[in-house]
Amino acid sequence: MKISTPKLVYQMLALGGLCLLLALSMNAQVQTQTDTTTTGKSTEVNVERGQVVLVDGNDLVVKMDDGSIRHIPNVPESARATVDGKEVGIHDLKPGMKLEHTITTTSTERQITTVQSVTGKVWHVTPPTTVILTLEDGTNQKFTIPKGQKFNVNGQTVDAWGLKKGMKISATKVVEVPETVISHQKTLTGTMPPPPPPDLPLLIVLVQHVPAPAAAEPEMAANELPKTGTVLPLIGLLGLAFTGVSFGIRLLRRA
Numbered sequence: 001m002k003i004s005t006p007k008l009v010y011q012m013l014a015l016g017g018l019c020l021l022l023a024l025s026m027n028a029q030v031q032t033q034t035d036t037t038t039t040g041k042s043t044e045v046n047v048e049r050g051q052v053v054l055v056d057g058n059d060l061v062v063k064m065d066d067g068s069i070r071h072i073p074n075v076p077e078s079a080r081a082t083v084d085g086k087e088v089g090i091h092d093l094k095p096g097m098k099l100e101h102t103i104t105t106t107s108t109e110r111q112i113t114t115v116q117s118v119t120g121k122v123w124h125v126t127p128p129t130t131v132i133l134t135l136e137d138g139t140n141q142k143f144t145i146p147k148g149q150k151f152n153v154n155g156q157t158v159d160a161w162g163l164k165k166g167m168k169i170s171a172t173k174v175v176e177v178p179e180t181v182i183s184h185q186k187t188l189t190g191t192m193p194p195p196p197p198p199d200l201p202l203l204i205v206l207v208q209h210v211p212a213p214a215a216a217e218p219e220m221a222a223n224e225l226p227k228t229g230t231v232l233p234l235i236g237l238l239g240l241a242f243t244g245v246s247f248g249i250r251l252l253r254r255a
Contacts, residue, residue, distance in 0.1 A: 096193030
Protein backbone atom coordinates (compact mmCIF):
# COMPACT_ATOMS: atom_id res chain seq x y z
CA MET A 1 0.00 0.00 0.00
CA LYS A 2 1.37 3.34 -0.99
CA ILE A 3 1.09 6.15 1.54
CA SER A 4 1.04 9.72 0.35
CA THR A 5 3.74 12.05 1.54
CA PRO A 6 1.44 14.40 3.54
CA LYS A 7 -0.12 11.43 5.34
CA LEU A 8 3.28 9.99 6.14
CA VAL A 9 4.37 13.31 7.59
CA TYR A 10 1.26 13.47 9.78
CA GLN A 11 1.89 9.95 11.07
CA MET A 12 5.48 10.78 11.92
CA LEU A 13 4.41 13.93 13.75
CA ALA A 14 1.78 11.98 15.67
CA LEU A 15 4.33 9.31 16.62
CA GLY A 16 6.77 11.99 17.76
CA GLY A 17 4.07 13.63 19.86
CA LEU A 18 3.23 10.27 21.45
CA CYS A 19 6.88 9.65 22.33
CA LEU A 20 7.10 13.13 23.81
CA LEU A 21 3.95 12.51 25.84
CA LEU A 22 5.38 9.24 27.16
CA ALA A 23 8.63 10.96 28.08
CA LEU A 24 6.80 13.72 29.93
CA SER A 25 4.70 11.11 31.74
CA MET A 26 7.85 9.20 32.70
CA ASN A 27 9.44 12.38 33.98
CA ALA A 28 6.30 13.07 35.98
CA GLN A 29 6.59 9.66 37.68
CA VAL A 30 10.36 9.77 38.35
CA GLN A 31 11.41 13.21 39.51
CA THR A 32 14.97 14.26 40.31
CA GLN A 33 15.94 17.45 42.07
CA THR A 34 19.51 18.55 42.71
CA ASP A 35 20.58 21.26 45.14
CA THR A 36 24.10 22.59 45.68
CA THR A 37 25.13 24.20 48.95
CA THR A 38 28.47 25.91 49.57
CA THR A 39 29.94 24.75 52.87
CA GLY A 40 33.33 26.51 52.84
CA LYS A 41 35.86 28.42 50.81
CA SER A 42 39.60 28.98 51.10
CA THR A 43 42.03 31.06 49.05
CA GLU A 44 45.79 30.63 48.60
CA VAL A 45 48.02 33.18 46.86
CA ASN A 46 51.41 32.18 45.46
CA VAL A 47 53.73 34.83 44.01
CA GLU A 48 56.81 34.05 41.90
CA ARG A 49 59.31 36.74 40.88
CA GLY A 50 62.09 36.66 38.33
CA GLN A 51 64.06 38.58 35.73
CA VAL A 52 64.02 37.94 32.00
CA VAL A 53 67.36 36.53 30.84
CA LEU A 54 66.62 35.47 27.26
CA VAL A 55 63.75 35.58 24.78
CA ASP A 56 64.27 33.28 21.78
CA GLY A 57 61.16 33.08 19.61
CA ASN A 58 58.50 31.65 21.91
CA ASP A 59 61.01 30.32 24.43
CA LEU A 60 61.54 32.29 27.61
CA VAL A 61 64.37 31.97 30.14
CA VAL A 62 63.86 33.62 33.54
CA LYS A 63 66.18 33.86 36.52
CA MET A 64 64.07 33.45 39.65
CA ASP A 65 64.60 35.31 42.91
CA ASP A 66 66.11 32.19 44.50
CA GLY A 67 68.81 32.12 41.80
CA SER A 68 67.38 29.19 39.85
CA ILE A 69 67.02 29.39 36.06
CA ARG A 70 63.61 28.50 34.65
CA HIS A 71 63.12 27.65 30.97
CA ILE A 72 59.54 28.15 29.73
CA PRO A 73 59.27 26.69 26.20
CA ASN A 74 56.56 27.38 23.62
CA VAL A 75 54.89 30.33 25.31
CA PRO A 76 51.57 30.78 23.43
CA GLU A 77 50.99 33.90 21.40
CA SER A 78 47.84 34.57 23.43
CA ALA A 79 49.80 34.85 26.69
CA ARG A 80 49.81 38.40 27.99
CA ALA A 81 51.64 40.29 30.72
CA THR A 82 50.97 43.75 32.10
CA VAL A 83 54.26 45.66 32.12
CA ASP A 84 54.14 49.20 33.52
CA GLY A 85 50.40 49.29 32.82
CA LYS A 86 50.77 48.17 29.20
CA GLU A 87 49.71 44.75 27.90
CA VAL A 88 52.54 42.96 26.10
CA GLY A 89 53.12 39.54 24.51
CA ILE A 90 56.03 37.13 24.48
CA HIS A 91 57.81 39.00 21.67
CA ASP A 92 57.67 42.27 23.63
CA LEU A 93 59.65 40.93 26.58
CA LYS A 94 63.23 42.12 26.86
CA PRO A 95 66.20 40.93 28.93
CA GLY A 96 66.31 42.75 32.24
CA MET A 97 62.52 42.99 32.65
CA LYS A 98 61.23 42.08 36.11
CA LEU A 99 58.25 39.71 36.05
CA GLU A 100 55.83 38.79 38.84
CA HIS A 101 53.58 35.75 38.43
CA THR A 102 50.65 35.62 40.87
CA ILE A 103 48.55 32.44 41.16
CA THR A 104 45.37 32.67 43.23
CA THR A 105 43.91 29.25 44.03
CA THR A 106 40.36 29.17 45.38
CA SER A 107 38.97 25.95 46.85
CA THR A 108 35.20 25.84 47.28
CA GLU A 109 33.65 23.06 49.36
CA ARG A 110 30.16 22.15 48.19
CA GLN A 111 27.48 19.66 49.20
CA ILE A 112 25.47 18.28 46.28
CA THR A 113 22.12 16.84 47.36
CA THR A 114 20.14 14.80 44.84
CA VAL A 115 16.54 13.89 45.67
CA GLN A 116 14.84 11.31 43.43
CA SER A 117 11.17 10.54 43.91
CA VAL A 118 9.18 7.73 42.25
CA THR A 119 5.56 6.56 42.46
CA GLY A 120 4.14 3.35 41.01
CA LYS A 121 2.66 -0.11 41.51
CA VAL A 122 4.87 -3.08 42.33
CA TRP A 123 4.97 -5.46 39.38
CA HIS A 124 7.90 -7.58 40.54
CA VAL A 125 10.36 -7.35 43.42
CA THR A 126 13.66 -9.11 44.06
CA PRO A 127 14.57 -8.06 47.60
CA PRO A 128 16.75 -6.45 48.62
CA THR A 129 18.25 -5.35 45.29
CA THR A 130 15.65 -4.51 42.59
CA VAL A 131 11.99 -3.71 42.05
CA ILE A 132 9.96 -3.31 38.86
CA LEU A 133 7.20 -0.73 39.07
CA THR A 134 4.28 -0.09 36.78
CA LEU A 135 4.02 3.64 36.34
CA GLU A 136 0.82 5.56 35.82
CA ASP A 137 1.32 5.56 32.05
CA GLY A 138 1.25 1.74 32.07
CA THR A 139 4.96 1.23 31.40
CA ASN A 140 7.22 -0.88 33.57
CA GLN A 141 10.55 0.40 34.81
CA LYS A 142 13.22 -1.40 36.80
CA PHE A 143 14.86 0.34 39.76
CA THR A 144 17.86 -0.57 41.88
CA ILE A 145 17.03 -0.45 45.56
CA PRO A 146 19.72 1.40 47.57
CA LYS A 147 20.86 -0.14 50.79
CA GLY A 148 18.55 0.88 53.62
CA GLN A 149 15.90 2.31 51.24
CA LYS A 150 12.41 2.67 52.74
CA PHE A 151 9.07 2.76 50.89
CA ASN A 152 5.79 4.42 51.78
CA VAL A 153 2.86 2.01 51.41
CA ASN A 154 -0.51 3.54 52.35
CA GLY A 155 1.14 5.69 55.00
CA GLN A 156 3.26 2.87 56.38
CA THR A 157 7.05 2.60 55.98
CA VAL A 158 8.41 -0.75 54.83
CA ASP A 159 11.68 -2.03 53.41
CA ALA A 160 12.30 -4.08 50.27
CA TRP A 161 11.23 -7.30 52.03
CA GLY A 162 7.84 -5.82 52.80
CA LEU A 163 6.97 -5.10 49.16
CA LYS A 164 4.33 -7.26 47.48
CA LYS A 165 3.06 -7.36 43.92
CA GLY A 166 0.21 -4.94 43.34
CA MET A 167 1.23 -2.53 46.14
CA LYS A 168 1.14 1.13 45.21
CA ILE A 169 4.25 2.68 46.65
CA SER A 170 6.21 5.91 46.66
CA ALA A 171 9.87 6.25 47.48
CA THR A 172 12.35 9.06 47.86
CA LYS A 173 16.07 8.61 47.44
CA VAL A 174 18.38 11.25 48.88
CA VAL A 175 22.06 11.24 47.94
CA GLU A 176 24.51 13.75 49.42
CA VAL A 177 27.90 13.98 47.77
CA PRO A 178 30.62 16.36 48.98
CA GLU A 179 32.55 18.10 46.22
CA THR A 180 35.58 20.35 46.07
CA VAL A 181 35.81 22.81 43.20
CA ILE A 182 39.28 24.29 42.62
CA SER A 183 39.75 27.35 40.44
CA HIS A 184 42.97 29.11 39.47
CA GLN A 185 43.40 32.75 38.58
CA LYS A 186 46.76 33.71 37.10
CA THR A 187 48.13 37.20 36.53
CA LEU A 188 51.52 38.19 35.11
CA THR A 189 52.84 41.69 35.71
CA GLY A 190 56.24 43.26 35.23
CA THR A 191 58.40 46.36 35.06
CA MET A 192 60.78 47.60 32.42
CA PRO A 193 64.53 47.49 33.17
CA PRO A 194 66.07 50.79 34.33
CA PRO A 195 67.40 52.97 31.49
CA PRO A 196 71.16 52.80 30.89
CA PRO A 197 73.24 55.63 32.39
CA PRO A 198 73.83 58.59 30.05
CA ASP A 199 77.06 58.60 28.05
CA LEU A 200 79.68 60.73 29.81
CA PRO A 201 82.29 62.75 27.80
CA LEU A 202 85.58 60.96 27.51
CA LEU A 203 88.28 62.81 29.40
CA ILE A 204 91.80 61.96 28.28
CA VAL A 205 94.62 63.10 30.57
CA LEU A 206 98.08 63.16 29.03
CA VAL A 207 100.90 62.92 31.51
CA GLN A 208 104.28 64.06 30.16
CA HIS A 209 107.35 63.21 32.15
CA VAL A 210 109.85 66.09 31.94
CA PRO A 211 113.35 65.18 33.15
CA ALA A 212 114.58 67.29 36.02
CA PRO A 213 117.30 69.82 35.02
CA ALA A 214 120.81 68.74 35.88
CA ALA A 215 122.29 70.49 38.89
CA ALA A 216 124.60 73.31 37.79
CA GLU A 217 128.22 72.54 38.49
CA PRO A 218 129.90 75.17 40.68
CA GLU A 219 132.37 77.39 38.89
CA MET A 220 135.96 76.46 39.52
CA ALA A 221 138.12 79.09 41.16
CA ALA A 222 141.08 80.25 39.20
CA ASN A 223 143.54 78.94 41.74
CA GLU A 224 141.80 75.60 42.28
CA LEU A 225 142.97 72.47 40.72
CA PRO A 226 140.52 70.44 38.80
CA LYS A 227 138.92 67.61 40.69
CA THR A 228 140.96 65.21 38.67
CA GLY A 229 144.34 66.76 39.99
CA THR A 230 145.83 65.89 43.45
CA VAL A 231 148.86 67.02 45.64
CA LEU A 232 150.42 63.57 45.67
CA PRO A 233 152.82 64.21 42.78
CA LEU A 234 154.06 67.36 44.49
CA ILE A 235 154.67 65.51 47.74
CA GLY A 236 156.55 62.85 45.79
CA LEU A 237 158.83 65.41 44.17
CA LEU A 238 159.60 67.07 47.51
CA GLY A 239 160.40 63.73 49.04
CA LEU A 240 162.74 62.92 46.17
CA ALA A 241 164.50 66.32 46.52
CA PHE A 242 165.01 65.91 50.27
CA THR A 243 166.43 62.43 49.70
CA GLY A 244 168.92 63.81 47.18
CA VAL A 245 169.99 66.59 49.58
CA SER A 246 170.49 64.11 52.39
CA PHE A 247 172.55 61.85 50.20
CA GLY A 248 174.71 64.83 49.11
CA ILE A 249 175.40 65.92 52.73
CA ARG A 250 176.45 62.36 53.63
CA LEU A 251 179.00 62.32 50.77
CA LEU A 252 180.47 65.65 51.87
CA ARG A 253 181.01 64.39 55.39
CA ARG A 254 182.86 61.31 54.20
CA ALA A 255 185.14 63.43 52.04
